[in-house]
Amino acid sequence: MSSIGFYLGLVFSGIIIKNVLLSQFLGICPFLGVSKKTSSAVGMGLAVTFVLVLASIISFAFYYLVLVPFQLEFLRTIAFIIIIATIVQLIEVLLKKYMVNLYKSLGVYLPLITTNCAVLGIAILNINNGYDLLGTIVYALGSGLGFLLVILLFSAIREKLELHDIPKALKGLPIALITAAFMSLAFIGFGGIL
Amino acid sequence: MKISDILKNGIYRKNPILIMLLGMCPTLAVTTSLANAIGMGLSVIAILTISNVVISLFRKLIPSTIRIPAFIGIIAASVTMIEMLVHAYVPALYVSLGIYLPLIVVNCIILERAESFASKNTMLRSALDGIAVGSGFTIGLLLISFFRELLGTGSLFGFQILPEATNMLIMILPPGAFLTLGIILGVMGHVKNKKKEELENE
Numbered sequence: 199m200s201s202i203g204f205y206l207g208l209v210f211s212g213i214i215i216k217n218v219l220l221s222q223f224l225g226i227c228p229f230l231g232v233s234k235k236t237s238s239a240v241g242m243g244l245a246v247t248f249v250l251v252l253a254s255i256i257s258f259a260f261y262y263l264v265l266v267p268f269q270l271e272f273l274r275t276i277a278f279i280i281i282i283a284t285i286v287q288l289i290e291v292l293l294k295k296y297m298v299n300l301y302k303s304l305g306v307y308l309p310l311i312t313t314n315c316a317v318l319g320i321a322i323l324n325i326n327n328g329y330d331l332l333g334t335i336v337y338a339l340g341s342g343l344g345f346l347l348v349i350l351l352f353s354a355i356r357e358k359l360e361l362h363d364i365p366k367a368l369k370g371l372p373i374a375l376i377t378a379a380f381m382s383l384a385f386i387g388f389g390g391i392l
Numbered sequence: 393m394k395i396s397d398i399l400k401n402g403i404y405r406k407n408p409i410l411i412m413l414l415g416m417c418p419t420l421a422v423t424t425s426l427a428n429a430i431g432m433g434l435s436v437i438a439i440l441t442i443s444n445v446v447i448s449l450f451r452k453l454i455p456s457t458i459r460i461p462a463f464i465g466i467i468a469a470s471v472t473m474i475e476m477l478v479h480a481y482v483p484a485l486y487v488s489l490g491i492y493l494p495l496i497v498v499n500c501i502i503l504e505r506a507e508s509f510a511s512k513n514t515m516l517r518s519a520l521d522g523i524a525v526g527s528g529f530t531i532g533l534l535l536i537s538f539f540r541e542l543l544g545t546g547s548l549f550g551f552q553i554l555p556e557a558t559n560m561l562i563m564i565l566p567p568g569a570f571l572t573l574g575i576i577l578g579v580m581g582h583v584k585n586k587k588k589e590e591l592e593n594e
Contacts, residue, residue: 221566226416227500272476275494276468283461312464315417315498322491367582368574371413375574382567 205336208329212340215389218316219348220382225316229349230374232307239353240346242307247342249289249311250320253282254338257321258331278321279312286312316345352381398517402524408501409532410580415501418492419533420569426549429537431485433530435474435493440502440529441522442470447510448518454511463506464497471497501529539572540564 218224225246232242257278265271290308293301311317320341324334355377364373408414418436422428446466447454454462475493479486486493496502505525510518541547544563546554562568 223417223421223566223569224495226420227414230413230416272472275472275475275497276465279464279468279497280461283464313498313500313503315495318498319417319491319495322494326491365578367585368578369581372574372578372581375570375577379567379570379574382565382570383562386565386567 205332208333208336209340209343210391212337213344213347214385215391217344217348217385218320218341219345220378220385222319224319225314225345228307228310228314229352229378230371232310233349233353233356233374236350236353236357238307239349242310243342243346243349245307245311246314246316246345247339249282249286250317250342250345251335251338252289253278253285253317254321254324254334255331256285257281258324258334261325274322274325275318278318282317282321283312316341348381348385352378355381395517395520398521399524402521402526403528403531407528407532408525409529410535410576412501412504414504415499415529417495418499419536420566420573421492422489423533423537423540423569423572424544424564425541426534426537428485428488429533430530431478431482432489432492433526433533435478435489436496436499436501436529437523437526439467439470439474439496440505440526441519442473443467443502444505444510444518444522445515446470447506448513448515451511459511460503460507463503463511467502467506468497501525535576536569536572539576540568544568 212218216222219226219229228242228246233239260277260281261271261274265273265277286308290301293308320338324337327337329337352374356374359373359377368376402408404411406412409416409419415436418432422432443463443466447463450462450466471494474496475486478489478493505521509521513521538548540563542553543560544565546552546556546559560568563572
């Protein structure tokens with residue numbers, strides 16, 4: 199299980215084949231909400247990737263070092279959501295103090311990440327799929343980059359859509375959802391590679 | 393607000409899926425069949441009612457500065473309860489809902505109702521609001537999964553209705569979820585625009 203090929207496959211499947219947004223439907227709210235402009239999409243994507251990796255590592259450690267020895271596995275959901283909320287809060291405080299510029303550019307998106315299903319979803323999937331620590335990090339990183347890639351592509355398409363003549367009834371979200379459908383279809387095409 | 397208003401708002405005037413567009417992750421993920429939609433819908437009704445009741449009972453005790461973490465804690469506890477119940481009594485549903493069952497914790501609808509309704513209203517009203525909004529959510533899920541199951545597998549609740557030759561596999565794959573919701577919202581927008589035009593012409 200612990201060969202290099204396995205980890206490479208994990209990254210690849212996280213980014214493209216089992217994309218968090220287009221095939222697992224995790225993190226759809228920010229996907230539809232924060233994808234009107236490319237710049238905000240990049241900010242959101244980077245913030246999500248960062249929190250995703252950090253939260254996955256800490257929840258992994260907490261699960262195997264605290265919950266499993268005390269046989270408290272059923273508290274997983276509660277423990278993970280508290281860990282994620284704490285991490286987001288901590289990052290916000292640290293950024294505010296030490297990296298003011300980054301804080302200003304990410305500021306709005308950080309608190310939103312607590313309720314992003316992608317973060318909790320990947321933390322739970324890591325445990326469900328039985329990955330080891332390296333697998334957890336690699337899978338979280340792949341999923342985060344997949345999120346970044348798709349939200350960036352999607353926001354670029356939406357910027358173009360603004361300029362086109364779309365039937366009145368489809369303007370805004372309906373056409374965005376239909377666009378996402380075609381993107382998802384294209385990503386399914388990669389499924390045969392692995 | 394009258395009791396009938398609470399019901400109307402939850403079920404159709406402010407339908408969480410079709411009007412407010414909240415809770416999109418489970419909406420898109422579990423609507424591959426009507427049975428899944430009902431399982432998800434009932435779980436959300438139960439969780440929303442429990443969390444609304446508990447939060448409204450404690451609304452005067454929770455300091456407003458830490459209300460969001462407190463709400464999330466209460467919601468996570470109710471989700472864990474329902475998760476364990478489903479695991480024990482309906483294992484088939486537990487498997488088919490997969491990680492989307494624990495993910496109800498981060499479903500925006502539940503936090504939104506806690507923040508905007510349960511933290512300001514009495515217990516009975518909050519319970520009613522939980523049932524109404526949960527039912528609205530279930531109706532949205534059923535609408536989407538009706539089209540996806542019918543067009544994707546030609547069946548409804550597992551009963552074959554259309555011949556197999558008309559099945560479109562894409563409808564039960566991820567793209568079908570985006571497509572169905574997009575088209576439903578488009579049709580609703582069209583009807584709304586038509587009504588507006590009629591009102592203006594009169």
